[in-house]
Amino acid sequence: MGHVSFLCKLRSPYVNNAEKYLRKIRYILSELELVRSLKTSPCLSTTEDAAKDCPVSRIRNFSIIAHVDHGKSTLADRLLEITGAIGHDSGNQVLDKLQVEKERGITVKAQTASLNYHYVGDRKIPQGQYLLNLIDTPGHVDFSGEVSRSLLACQGALLIVDANKGVQAQTAANYRLAITKGLTIIPVINKIDLKNADPERVYGQLKTLFDIDKNSVLKVSAKHGDGVEDVLKAIVKRIPSPPARLREPFRGLLFDSWFDRHRGAVLLLYIHDGSLSVGDQITSVNSGRSYEVKSLGMLRPQEEAHQTLSAGQVGYMTCNMRSPSEVCIGDTFHKKDEAVEQLPDLKKATPLVFAGIYPNDQSQYLALRSALEKLVLNDSTVSMVPDSSPALGQGWRLGFLGLLHMEVFGQRLEQEYGAEPVITAPSVTYKAKIMGAKNIKKYGKDEISFSNPTHFPDVQIISELYEPIVTATIITPDVYMGSIISLCVDRRGVQISSVNIDDERVMLQFSMPLNEIIVDFHDLIKSVSSGYASFDYETSGYAPSKLVKVNILLNGNIVEELSTICHVSKSARVGYQLCTKLKDLIPRQLFQVAVQASVGSKVVARENIKALRKDVTAKCYGGDISRKMKLLKRQAEGKKKMRMIGNIEVPKHTFISVLKR
Structure with a gap:
């Protein structure tokens, strides 16, 4: 005193x-x-010794999951401040390090931080120093792969719900994901300081949807720090320690990675069993290759070097791994010449949206390839295969989990690597059933998949076409239910269920084609509901559909690169939109150009590009009218002949404007 x-x-x-x-x-x-x-405390005072000697029983690995803008990153800031990982003046959203995250105000990349916390509380739980490994995850449905991968290294999760907005679509999706992985859920109602906060209403929603007991729910204000200390105590008391064994042979699970220009691939490991030290020789179960451990450490949230990582801990590792192609998320590492059982592998996320990426100029091909490989190392949910286009040259066909995922990936390419690629309009993967023994032998199978319209098979050899279907979940105030149902029906949706969450909100489920929602559906949902509705979707396989290929013809010649795939009921609308756009983009010729959209042999839309006309009668200052008529007739004959033999050169920027989203 x-x-x-x-x-x-x-x-x-x-x-x-x-x-x-x-x-x-x-x-x-x-x-x-x-x-x-x-x-x-039982753990020593220095952070490295504390990490090395802290027993497994005093380690807690947990994740923060929630819908977009429910306060995950703000709560993470308070946890970092209370445990002393950062100062009180470090700024907001410390774990959102990417420029795109700061600009958009959302988390797109899961971030890890290891925290030292001194627990004082319930005498049933040993008091003293604990090691808390926190993983802050994104909230948007397009980054669900980040959430799924992060939960592999956790035994518990904080489920954050906004006290004003209540349970949203992605809240339900993340809850189901955590439960299926056997995690302990700690429900937290955030933003109780808001004027319109209604925690009692949110209690009722959690009880109705998830059967969560009111007594297990914590109330906090992450912005002001109220109740955050109780969250830390609940993490220690409720979340179990990792099922790790220090005396067993080393096994490490690779669940994230990124590229460093000086060190090569940096791997984020969850040490499941044993221990790992600098200089050890380790082997990848996936590739069978061996590496020497060059450095180890923890993220606090800045990198902190350690000589050893032990069972239950989460940390980074660098080794002589230089090529991004050697990294496989979900891989198991073990010490060389030690036989171990492989850890449960991460189920690879299935890309839903595909787009072509091409360099603006073919001289930039190698630089763009290097940038793509490094960025894909940081975002393993992106699939990448080489592709080519007669109009745009050599490039790649990339698969994403959604439209926002595609936009953020393109933005990161520009900001982090200085690339300026051409990204084509998004599409989805379709399937076709092939008939005829000769045709099946040609393709090597009776069912083929394609995402590029140029690979659409001949309709004469197709017995049935299939398109991907999703189960869409929409949570909305009931006053907007009519408008949302009309929008879903217009997008070929079929209602599955309708559940009243409380007196004001309802949860709708629709079965919808994926290609109807990937471009603008989320924006339209927000528009018709004045921003109050939330939207989430899960894949539910393929269903038969009447799909057609809409071809674009210039003076009767098909331009394959401009073709697209859509449902037969929308072919006329899609064809008209393409023709109208091309009419404004294609330069005028010396003869009239007919821009047509066709389905098979049937023309569904047409626009005409008027010819450039030279005034051949300008030099006639009077005289007989027959002289002018003769000149005009000769001009008409020349244009007719030119139209028959003339080639229409479509500039590259026209293809880019049409193909680019």
Whole structure:
């Protein structure tokens, strides 16, 4: 108390601010208590020794999951501040490090931080120092692969729900994902400081949808820090320690990676069993290749080097792995010449949206390939195969989990690697059933998949076409239910169910074709509901569909690169939109150009590009009218002949404008 009286004497002139300075005194005392506890706790005082000697029973691995903008990153900031990982003036959303995350205000990449926390509370739980490995995950459906991968290294999850908005579509999806992986869920109602916050209503929603007991729910204000200390205590009390065994042979699970220009591939490992030290020789189960461990460490959230990582811990590793192609997310590592059982592999996310990526100029091909390989290392949910286009040259066909995923990937290419690629309009993967023994032998199978319209098979050899179907979940206030149902029906949706969450909100489920929702459906949902509805979807296989290929013809000649695939009921609308756009983009010729959209031999839309006309009668200053008529007739004959033999050169920028989203 000597420190207290000394500080009080210093502040004696400011009696009116006594409460303010009393809080400061309490904070200093808590810091002194923390230093004292670090010296006497079972884990040693230095962070490296603490990480090395901390028993598995005092480790907690957990993730933060929620819908977009429910306060995950803000809560992560408070957890980092309370545990001393960052200062109180470090800024907002510390774990959102990417420029695209700061610009868009969303998390797109899961981030890890290892925290030291001194637990004082329930006597049933051993008090002292604990190691908390936190993983902050994205909330948008397009980045569900990041969430699924992060949960592999966790035994529990904080489920954050906004006290004002309540349970949203992605809240339900993330809850189901965590439950299927056997994680302990700690429900947290955030933003209780808001004027319109209604925690009681959110309690009811959690009970109705997830059967969560009200007594297990925590209430916090991540912005002001209220109740965050209770969250840390709940993590220690409720989440089990990892099922790791220190005395067993080393097994490590690779669940994330990124590229460093000096060190090559940096791997994020969950140490399932045993221990790993710098200099050890390790082997990949997936590739069979062996590597020497060059460096190890933890993220706190900045990199902190360690000589050893032990069972239950999460940390980064660098080795002599230079090629991004050697990295396989979900891979198991073990020490060389030690036989171990492979850990459960991560189920690879299936890309839903495909787009072509091409360099603006073919001289930039190698630079773009290098940038793509490094970025795909950081985002393993993206699939990448070489592709080519007569109009755009050599490139790649990339698969994404959604439209926002595609947009963010393109933005990161530009910001992090200075690339300026041409990204074509998104499409989905279709399937076709082939008939005829000769045709089946030609393709090597009776069912083929394709995402590029140029690979659409001949209709004469197809017995049936299939398109991907998703189960869409929409949570909306009931006043907008009619507009949303009309929108879904217009997009060929079939209603599955309707559940009242409370007196004001309803959860709708529709079975919908994926190609109807990948471009603008999410924006339209927000528009018709004034921003109050939320949308999420899950894949549910393929279904038969009447699909057609819409061809574009210029003066009767098919331009294959401009073709597209759509449902037969929308072929006329799609054809008209393409023809109207091309009419404005294709330069005028010396003869009339007919722009047509056709399905098979039937023309469904047409636009005409008028010819450039030279005034051949300008030099005639009078005289007989027959002279002018003769010149006009000769001009008409020349244009007719030119139309028969002339070639239409479509500039590259026209293809880019049509193909680019």
